[in-house]
Amino acid sequence: MKNLNLLYNANLQKPFSHQNSLFDEQYYENLPSLIKKDSVDFQNIYYLYEQEPEHSFIISNLIKIKKLKYFYHINNMNEVENFLNKEFFLIAHLFLISEKIKYIFEKKFDNLLLEPNNDPEEDYQGLSVYIETKLSPEDALKKLDEFDANYFLSLDYEIRTLLTVMVKCL
Amino acid sequence: MKRNYSNPPIIEALCELIFFPSSSWDMTIPGLFYEKIKDEFPTKQQHTGIGIDFKPLDNDRNFEQRFEMSQRMQFFKTDKTSLIQISKDLLVINQLKPYSGWENFKPVILKKLNVYSEIAKPDTFKQIALRYLNQITIPKNDIQLKDYFNFYPYLPEKLSQIPKAFNISVDLSNSNPLEHLSLTLTTSNINEEFFSFILEIASVYLNADILKIGDFDSWLENAHEQIEQVFEECITDKSRKIFGEVIQ
Known part of the structure; x- marks a missing residue:
């Protein structure tokens, strides 16, 4: 029973619960089944986490970054992970952005892609979120404008310079 | 002999101090603490955790669910290389990369203590720990763990020697039964090009109430020395080459 207890404790650490309202109960109800579906290395991070209950900032962040896999299809995970380890304040926003997109696009998207967005000439490093949707380009852009106006533009400038959100019509 | 590295693998060092519940704790303490450290650690963030716990009832088949909420303040240096975490009866000092x-x-x-x-005004320690997390990255085409580590999972020869993922953990006893390493x-992290491992070494003092706060300095020094020794025992020269050992 000890292991079950620890596993639940580790997984139900609500990562950004000061913004609780954007997480619904379904998220927690689904967690045990989601865990089973996850990769083995994710499980290992949990084992480490059990011994180091969240006081290690790096392990705590690694878990949150791995949890992003539930919400995004991540291209080039290592680069994303390295970037988020440096710019860890973005992690909370990525969770919230996925929830906002779900709400504003009324779940009318197939996938959320998260990938590095680098421009060596400008010495720029950031992340891009692509909303893959079967909506028409007009409808998709309208939803994106709504997302910008109702949420994204209210974020700090620093966050907006590091994150780009775009639509990709399928 | 102490070894030095130009590219040390340490991604985090942390000292975790848990105190026995004290009657002098109140909600103003994090604010008063911040006042004292804000020049060095100006950026603050609140971290809220919710845990679910299962308490066995009178028979093995029934459990009581209990939710617990904890509020922790995190104070960061402007360059985000270091932070202090504080909550009721807890003080954690974390040093991230670069470890100087x-x-x-x-x-x-x-x-900070x-x-x-x-x-x-804590009375006594309850549990203290000094922990080092090292990230070691090895090219995937050269994955022979024994070449890089002296501490790794041993696999029988007939099995594939290329692990997909693993986690091994050992607690080493100490002359003081309340302490262990x-x-x-x-x-x-594993991708097509490399394997990345985290080697965590911690010196932990359970039931540390017999340690006087004034004796903490010498415990800390000893704990660090042990961690350094264990680290060197756990790695090979091939790893030292990755870390850029500085020969003096």
């Missing part, structure tokens, strides 16, 4: 050496980290720990003690090696 024990000679710099230890005074931060002692100074001093500030915490002045404000929160904990070693953990786990896969943290």
Whole structure:
């Protein structure tokens, strides 16, 4: 029973619960089944986490970054992970952005892609979120404008310079 | 002999101090603590955790679910390389990359414990730990763990020697039965090009109430020395080459 207890404790650490309202109960109800579906290395991070209950900032962040896999299809995970380890304040926003997109696009998207967005000439490093949707380009852009106006533009400038959100019509 | 590295693998060093519940704790303490450290650690963030716990009832088949909420303040340096975490009866000092050496980290720990003690007036320690997390990345085409580690999962010869993922952990006993050294090696990241591992070495003092706060300095020094020795025992020269050992 000890292991079950620890596993639940580790997984139900609500990562950004000061913004609780954007997480619904379904998220927690689904967690045990989601865990089973996850990769083995994710499980290992949990084992480490059990011994180091969240006081290690790096392990705590690694878990949150791995949890992003539930919400995004991540291209080039290592680069994303390295970037988020440096710019860890973005992690909370990525969770919230996925929830906002779900709400504003009324779940009318197939996938959320998260990938590095680098421009060596400008010495720029950031992340891009692509909303893959079967909506028409007009409808998709309208939803994106709504997302910008109702949420994204209210974020700090620093966050907006590091994150780009775009639509990709399928 | 102490070894030095130009590219040390340390991704985090942390000192975790848990105190026995004290009657002098109140909600103003994090604010008073912040006042004292804000020049060095100006950026603050609140971390809220919710845990679910299962308490066995009178028979093995029924459990009572209990939710617990904890509020923790995190204070960051502007460059985000270091943070202090504080909550009820807890003080954690974390040093992230770049780790600039024990000679710099230890005074931060002692100074912050001093500030915490002045404000929160803890009675005794409950549990203390010094932990080092090292990230070691190996090219995937060269994955022979024994070449890089002296502490790794042993696999029978007939099995594939290329692990997909693993986690091994050992607690080593100490002359003081209340203390132990904990070693953990786990896969943290695997892609087509490389394997990345986290080697965590921790010196843990359970039931640390017999340790006087005034004796903490010598415990800390000893704990660090042990961790350094264990680290060197756990790695091979091939790893030292990756870390850029500086021969003096």
